[in-house]
Amino acid sequence: MTYRGRLTAGLFMLAALAAGQAQAQKVTLTIESWRNDDLKIWRDSIIPTFEKQYPNIHVVFSPSAPTEYNAVVEAKLKGGTAGDILACRPFDASLSLYKAKYLTSLNGLAGMKNFSSVAKAAWSTDDGKVTFCVPTAAVIHGFLYNKAAFKEAGVSVPKTEKEFLAALEKIKAGTKYVPLVMGTKDQWESATMGYQNIGPTLWSGEKGRLGLLKGTAQYNKGGFLQAFEALGRWRPYLQAGYQALAYPDAQNVFAQGRGAIYPAGSWDIATFRTMNPKLDLGAFAPYTFTSGQQCVIDDHPDIGFGLNAASKNQAAAKTFLSWMAGPEFARLYANALPGFYPLANVSYKVNDPVAQQFLDWRKTCGASFRSSYQLLSRNANPNNENDLWNASSQLLNGKMTPKQAADFVQKNLASWYAPQKGK
Template sequence: MKNLGRLTAGLCMLMAFSVGSAQKTQLTIESWRNDDLKIWRDTLIPAFEKRYPSIHVVFSPTAPTEYNAVVEAKLKGGTAGDIIACRPFDASLALYNAKYLSSLNSLAGMKNFTKVAKAAWSTDDGKTTFCVPTAAVIHGFLYNQDLLALVKGSEPKTEKEFISLLEAIKRRNSFIPLVIGTKDQWESATMGYQNIGPTYWGSEKGRLGLLNGTAQYNKGGFLEAFQALARWTPYLGQGYQSLAYPDSQNLFAQGRGAIYPAGSWDIATFRNMNPKLKLGAFPPYTAKAGQKCAVSDHPDIGFGLNAKSKNQAAAKVFLNWLAGDEFAQLYANALPGFFPMATVNYKVNDPIAQEFLSWRKSCDTTFRSSYQLLSRNANPNNENDLWNASSQVLNGKMTPKQAADFVQKNLASWFTPQKGK
């Protein structure tokens, strides 16, 4: 009966804003995604306003590096917009704990999200969700179809097949087998360790093991993932230690490398950089034959309700729309590689984006091990430690065991479930 009441209230609210009114309500969205302003302005907002003509929406982005500080200052000063773009986990949780964001538990559209999808925007006990999970990115590998054809290569399913393919490319000695740099460090962890890691540590079971203290970075699958990462080193391009992220993107886009450890977020980038590049994609390989693949399906962005918004009813109409199939269809195709998290029906037109999306059905899913709780400490910080350790493994400056011990020691120094482990 409680759920029926919530649904009835939600339908009444939707009807109220469907019929229009003499005066439009204006909603302002705060976001750090200034790169997709055109998509909101030309595609998403017009579709919403066509359905709800009594609501006018303004998308007001801030530079990504300035967003956290700017939006918090606006919320404190009472000048923030009605809808707040939410970064995953702690940054948004802090806003909710400060009573800047409202609970969305009663929002009708929240029924369209799984517990895992809501985890990035929920309280530690999982009882309250304060942002609508909007889009995730999926890890995997992109490859140049023409270059793989030159070595008669096929998409690898296991680590053994992956290394064999890299060997074949290396023997040709005319293009880079594996395109990734270590200068910026984060790629080594995000596109390396966190990409292949889930299959070694058992996907969500392993990630939760770090949270409850039954798993450690220097044992079992988490150590094995560092060992697997070290096996990439012989196949990286000359001078990879000095390559920054844009350098690696340029090398791959120019056709100078065969395989690119990636995330789905790079699909649109390569489409724009080189429309003639024949892209292929395969999921993270398994540790051995017969295993089920596992992918990091990582939460990227959500949207919450400013607790002090003067347009609460209209804002909830908009947030419900974000949770539905019309938004999912529009967003998934306007920004290929950023996937709606709602369990609704939508079709992705880009074939490579669709390939990434298909892995949700064929593989186990989890998200990056360091994001929930484990990077809450400023120094040492688990995410930063993984950047450092992963890049040093690829650079040959740390052995996998040294890297794993370093990350584990720092985590155990402050995270209670890991103390003494």
């Protein structure tokens, strides 16, 4: 071989070696999130599991304080220093980032087929055509109960409203327990764990919720009015002085074993496990009202993850997001945070038995999410979410009738939301 030939061959070998070294170099992905309480879980469990399968991708979880997250991420995006992957709040906060071209479409991402249209709605455009974050976890509404109280009262888990009210009456008449533990001081519980808990079954879940968006359903008609009427029937079973009971106060009453039934979100499970590990908890799904009716749960979206459109590691970021859409991530996340449920339609089991009960309702009940979260609360004042808090608490306080509460919410919504004007 001539000198020139040897030189050419050597150059080819060096080029190949350089290419191989470049291919072997790790790509570092940074994840921005407001869940700073998750840092240990990501660092010790989620990231090591991913990196074991993808050794050339290194992941750094870099959370901010929850109250500062939106401002911090927006400033980083504008300055070009934001991470590759961004935790996405549901609905408007993330939609505004997509509209500003900070988030990119994930329609073609492998694994997105694992999510229903309901799961994707919180991170999609208004027309549903583009999804820009991987739906990650939801919380589920239902009821927790004290098994000792049920045993003492001789009542069974209720499946219908008639059974629910009968159980409350028996507990009130024959035991020391507060039948229904919830206060109205903070207002939001009355709507979130009250109205939005039992309401979806009455307004047929997504059919009713979408009806509000389209203007074909109203808060003062049909199932939405019936939900206010049903909530009003709780009033006789709340504890004395419930009007002054704040959310932490209600948690304390139930955690101490003084209450029988607690209208809940699944996020409360871990709280009660910590507050009183000896409390014998059970759970039941939102009850039905008529024979043959299907229960509908509020399977409410909480967090998703999206791709920073300016990331220099697009391929690696998509690999990570695809992995997040699969069963392995779901199993890890569900057990690390009991009561926060992966939104993917994949098989997984949680270790906490009560958290698993909530999860099992997905198999038997329909699913929707809080009626006020998509589009209807974009107006600052009046605001649909705040109006529901106000109306639901005033109803339970005896200051409004169900019809007055429903008319108040509907009138305010119709004052600014075009599809409801004149309704």
